[in-house]
Each structure stands twice: as structure tokens, then as C-alpha cells.
Amino acid sequence: MTGASVEEFDVVVIGSGFGGSIPAFHLAAGGARVLVLERGPRLTSREYDQSLRFGSSATRIFDFTAGDGMSVLGGNCVGGGSVVYFAAMPRAPRFAFERRGSLGHRLWPSAIDRESLDPWYDRVAEALPIKRHSWDEVSYAGGAWAAICDHGGRTANPLPSAVDTAKCVNCNWMMSGCAEDAKQSLLLNYIPAAEANGCEVRELHEVQHLTRDADGSYTVHYSHVHPVDYRETVGTGSVRARVVVLAAGAAATPVILQRSEPHLGAMPDAVGRYFSGNGERINVASLDESALRDTLGLDRGDGRAYEAFQIGRGPVVATWDRQDENLPEFERYAIEQLYFPPGLGTILAQARTSDGGPGWFGLEKKELLSRWQSWLMLFELIEDDNEGVFGAPPPSGNAVRLSQQLLGRGTLRYRPRATTRAAWARADADVRELIEDAGFGQVEPWTNDLVGAYTVHPLASCRLGDDPATSALDDTHELRGHPGIFVTDASAVPAALTVNPSNTVAALAERSVQHICDRLAERGISVRYGGLLPV
């Protein structure tokens, strides 16, 4: 692990999701020697299983990390979140960049607002690509949500997405990887383009910590993860880099930095603090088929009004009426129709019980499951208050792995403040008004009693900002006090966005590249940023 055997690169990128693969491509295209270390496996489209079996792609490429009061679901594979996401890619509204939270000052750096980020959003939109969709491309579930919103006097919008609907077969298996290549994961654009420019991507390499060398370079220390049982390590190694791009995801990036602190020196206070779950919360409605037919006129053409929860491609319609910049903070949110497959998508759903006991199990829950095709899942994206804090890092990785794949126990602690709880209650009441009060079915939120709150979009655990006391990164994404370490994943997003954040993470990653090039130049490595598209 020492001496001449250590490999050297200009840049080591930790993580291969949006935050990692986008800089990896541009830096490799500009002439840098780039290595990407990804702790998960690399699957091809042919390896994406339409199956929920243990050991299928559904468990190989996902991580479910349970914390204390917050659980995080995220990608664990080459391509990261882009392989498992639903590819909903709305841009964040203007007010999201002006958020102050309970700190009372602007959370984003003054250099970044929606207008300044739009050119970077444009670049991502062209690269993936992202498309605006028509109503013809909306699933039954999305259509039902739109019709319910319309009945309640609300508007609804088809979500822009990175899905080629000409290839999409509406199978809704995209969380296990899209076998049709309709979903534009990074394995179809940035990653192969990076590799065509000499970038090397190594799967099953889990970075544990960094050390600093006398010349200001860093050594990145990693473990080889067993390809089936991720609890097992089958080897270790190290590589040297002049610059490190940290993009392991908001549930892992701060843990790597925490574990590195004894070697690198004190971390900014904001490393591992101010975590946000993007304000996410799910309600499940069991819809009344006759009300959908009689009141909304919904008809699938075969006598059924709906009964089509399974058909589609995740969330495709949202109502954005409460994304009103004139509303006070914590009162603005979006509600999207959503799909989760059985298992992860059913266990937390609650039936209404006759004995007043828990509704997530028992006879009434079984009856609720029998109506599964008439479910409508509503995904609330409110403004939370960045209440998450990471505890001391576990011995390896970002969690103590419990199962061979998928399940682990992390150190994140989350206690929502009254502002966040009130925001969720407001969105819950809105869903209930639109669905239950209007006679379209019964609706209950997922329980928080079992795994705490939950998120599929972890953010802000190592965030950007102008205030050194409450942000870990300056406005160039460089870690304060540690020149040459850049954080470019969702950790950097300062606060909840009220929309799916992948597009914003990708746009920030695009924006960060020039700053990384500037640091490389200072270290004597000339990398030309050409603003190329990954084709």
C-alpha cells in the first residue's frame, strides 16, 4: 500500500453517479488521467432483471440504509442513482435557491441562482437528453392524478424526464435498471464518453478514507467489495491523485470525510451536518374505481377506469400549485404521483384499522394489498429544515451492512423540527382534501414508526454556501480548508428543492468542472475544459 506500487492519477473520482461521472467525462476529455472508483457493481442492460428475487439487479444495485429517524434509499452501482432513478428531471424553481431555512440567511452561495444555473441545466438537457412530455405520454396513474387535481381546481404538469418514450414499454421495472435503454442512465452517455477519453472505471471499489501527501496530493484508500456478499472485503488498495472529486452520494460522502479527519485534519463543521431528505414523504391512496369512472370519466377502454398502478414509468405528473414563491418558506411543496414496486413500496403503507392499532400489518393491510392495482402513490416534496446529523463513522463504508445486499444500518440521526412536521402535515391534508374529501378513495401516509422518515433523494450533508460556519464547500465546490478536494454530488445541494433533485445535481456537477480545472492548473496539470457533449 506504500511506495512505488501506488498508482497515480491526476484525478480520482469517488462515485459514478451524476456528481462523479459528469466531471470524470469533462476532465478526461480535457486531457486529465482520471480514475473512477465505484463501490457497487457494473451491470449491462442485459443484466437488468424484471424480478424482485434476492440477488437480482433489484438488490444488487440498490442500498437501503436505515438510520435513526431517517432511512435513505440510493443507487449502489456504476452509474449510481442514474441507473435506479425514475428519470424525472424538473429544474428547481427560483425560490428554492433563495431559501433561508431556520438559519435566517440565504443558504445557496450568492454566485448560484436559477438564472445562473440555467445554462448548466441546458447542457444536461442536451447531453442525456431530457424531454418535455405531452399528455399522450402520461401513464394511467399520472393521468388519474392529473384528473383528480383538475377536479380539485388545481393544475398538473407532465414531468420533464430523461426517458425516450419511443423505447419505453411502460413496464415500471426501471428501479431495477431499464432493460430497454429507454431511461437515459449515465451508462449510455457520460460514462462511455469518459472511457472513450481514457478514463478508467473500477467497480466494487469502496473508498474508506483519504490521506494527504507531502506535496499536497491525496492518497485514496479503498477496499474491494465481494461481488455477491457486500459485507465481505476481498482486498484493499490505494491510489494517488493530485485532485480528488468526492461524489459518493449524500449518505456516504460525509462519512468518507469523517473517517479521513484524523489524517487530513479538522473538517468544516458542516461536514456530516445539515442533511436534508429533500422533504420527502409518501401517501398511498386506494382509489374508488366507480368514482374515477363516474365523476372523472376515466376509461381504459376495456371497462376498467384505472386498476393500473403497475403500468408506467414511475412519477410522470406533479401538481406545482403550491410552488408559489409568494408563499412563506415551509409552505411550498410539490405533490407527484409515484410508483414503487412491491416490497420496498408496500411495507410502510398503512391500512385504516378497526382496533386503532398499527395499519402496516395484519388483516386490514392484507385487504389493502388486494386492491394494489387501484393504489395511487403520492410523493410530497416539502421544504424540510436540514435536521440530519451523521454520527461517528462505522468501521467501513457508510453503514454496517446487514444483508448480503441492500440493507444496512447507518449513523444518520434525523429529528424533524416543528417547521418540517407542519409542512408534511400541510401536504398530507392537501392530498386528503383532493382525494378522500372529494370521494375518490381512502388515503393514508406511510408510517414513520418503523424506519423513521425516508428519502430517495438525500441532500446537503456537505453543502455549498457562503457562510463557512454552515457550509462545507465554497462556491467552487472545494472543501473548505482542504484544497484539491471537491464535492460534486447531492451532498453539495444546500437544501430541499421541492422537486426531484437529479437535474440540479447534474447541472451543479457540470458547473463545477471549470473550477476543478483551475485547481489542476495550479498544481501544474493543464486540463482544457471544452464544454463538450458526451457523444
Added chain:
Amino acid sequence: MTQNADSPPLPPTRRPRTAPLGERPTLTDAQRVALEAYADTVVPGRKRHPDDVAIAGVDDTPGAVECGALDVLTDPATGIEDGVGGMADLLDQRAVTWATARELPDPVGRFADLGYTDRRRLVAELTDPEEPEKDLWFLVALFATMAYDSAPHLETADALDPAVTPASGLRAMGFFPPVDGRWAFDRGGYGRPLARLRAGTDDHGDPR
């Protein structure tokens, strides 16, 4: 955890189709009954035979037990397989303590001696946020539920095929089966506008 600093990198082709590693634990009959009774409380089902003491029999269709709860709970992929036998023993002990404290009229020597209503009350207590071992009891409930609603011990296509899997929660949920081994839906939606767009939606279809 094994670590070897000198081991070479994994060859890039080492990507087997994965199957869980390891051996299933051996359970005693009493442990099997306890775990089945717990699973039946989570997703109740019909009795398999008149003398079935594990299943309370409060429903007339297959529940978690018939759908393979023990197969899932003892699967090495879960990471809890080595502990479920001990959890079964503990469950029986907790049931006796619970029944004694409530002075139930009928003798209770194990969890399965409780009726469904009492089983449900005890499982609610074991999985309550205030229960110190809640996480473990929830994991047993989670994997038992999954036997019914996602069948992770089977290929999903097999779980939906009556010829392969007689009892299937996924079928009971109405999960559409594949055609020729694949899922695809020609018509995905209603194909017409169903709401007004939000005013101010930009040219990309995004909020402003």
C-alpha cells in the same frame, strides 16, 4: 471481514449472476411454529390443515406462511437467518410473559397459543418505536411480509405462475404477469389532457 493488502484487483469479468451465499439454519419444530405464527400475524392466511396451530385462520386465502415466509426468513441473503431461531425462542418467552401479565384465561406456553387479536397486540408492542429490540422484530416482520407481497425467494415470473407457485401474494394483489417472460404494456395511459398546466411553466416544461 477478510482483508489482504497484497491481493490483486478483481478481474473485470468477475460478474456472476448472483445467488445468495451460505447455508440455511436448522430450526426446531417449536421455532418453526413460532416464526410461522408471527408471519401469520403480519399477513394472515388460511389454515393448511385442521390441526394447524401456527396459522390463526382468520382469513380464507393464503397468507405469508403459505407464500413462503420461512423460506425467506432462513435465506442467507437476509443477514438475519442465523438469528431467527433465537428470535423464535424469544418470541415464545415474550408471549408467556405477556399473557401472564394480562392473566389470560387460557394457558399460554408459546406465541402460537395466543389468538389472532392477542398475537396482533403483542406484535404491535414488539414493533413499537419504544421497544428496545424493535428493529429486530421489524426485520422479521419485513421479511415475512415480503414472502407475500414480493416473493424475494422466487423469480417474480415464477411467483405469478400458478403451475409453479400454488400460493402467491403477488397474484392476490393483482400483479400483472409477464407475456413470454417479459413485462410490457402497449397502451400506457389515457392519451388525453386531464388537467390545465400551471401558469408560468417554462418552455422546457419546468416550474419557474
